[in-house]
Amino acid sequence: MRIIIVGASPLGQHLAQRLIRERHEVILIDRDAGRARELAEILDCTVINAEGTRPDVLEKAEIGDADAVVACTDHDQDNIIIGLVARKSDVPEIVLRTDDEQFLAVAKKLGFHHIINPAQIGSMIITDALRGVDTTELSTLIRGDVRFISIIVEKRLKGTRMDDINLPEDSAVIGIYRDGRFLLAREKPALRPEDELIIVTRSAYVREICENLCEETENIII
Incomplete structure (x- = not known):
């Protein structure tokens, strides 16, 4: 699969490493020049230093040929914008990260199929653990x-x-x-x-x- 990851957050980096090990073609986009340069040296994938919300940047990454786009920047609004651009480009699979429950609701209303909310999932598991409950995810x-x-x-x-x-x-x-x-x-x-x-x-x-x-x-x- 050809997968574009926007946002070299810890989640984005870990995902990129895993997908590379599984022999997928990965394109990683991040706005931070230093981080992009460092990752380009250690990851066996294409790393683009640019603003991932810009349609022209996503076109440069050949979004039209992507099998999936994962928007996992640290900004929920940016992730939703990236998702909208990906949808316009008819990308088959779009995954969004959200931290704020309000933006989680917005993403659902906009019809995005795959939404990850690490903060919500983590807090639920910790709360259950503190109550002595072993929660099965x-x-x-x-x-x-x-x-x-x-x-x-x-x-x-x-x-x-x-x-x-x-x-x-x-x-x-x-x-x-x-x-x-x-x-x-x-x-x-x-x-x-x-x-x-x-x-x-x-x-x-x-x-x-x-x-x-x-x-x-x-x-x-x-």
Whole structure:
């Protein structure tokens, strides 16, 4: 795969090293000249010293030929802008890092499928640990081609019962998030616009489910 990473943060550097070991073609972009120069000497990849939010810089990195773009700068706003440019260039996979929950919500509303919030994940695990709870991360539960999908319910689905949602085989509704609460599917709540519907399925069915339940692509989160 040809992967563009924007932002040589610790996350960006670690990701670049891992992808290089897996023999992917990596292009790393960072605005800090000193850091870019240092990384160019130790990483076996293309390193570009430039402002990664600029469309011309991303074009220089041949974003149109990229299989994926990972925006992991230290600025949530920049990461969202990079994601929008990548979407305009029809990049198949776009991953955004956000630290602020407000920008996490904005990224979801804009329809980005893959959003990483290290601060939120880390704080949840630490809080649980302090309470003596051994929390299992979702990432440790996902194996093979299992996928979890989050879909923002549209107005046309208002009043639909979870039992009435037509899903492919090996798929199921887990529940919904509504006003900060999680309602299990067994409670059979009628859907409301802006509910966040959580579905477990196989990777082969993700696009089919999204196309059936969402007319607006900005309501799909994977």
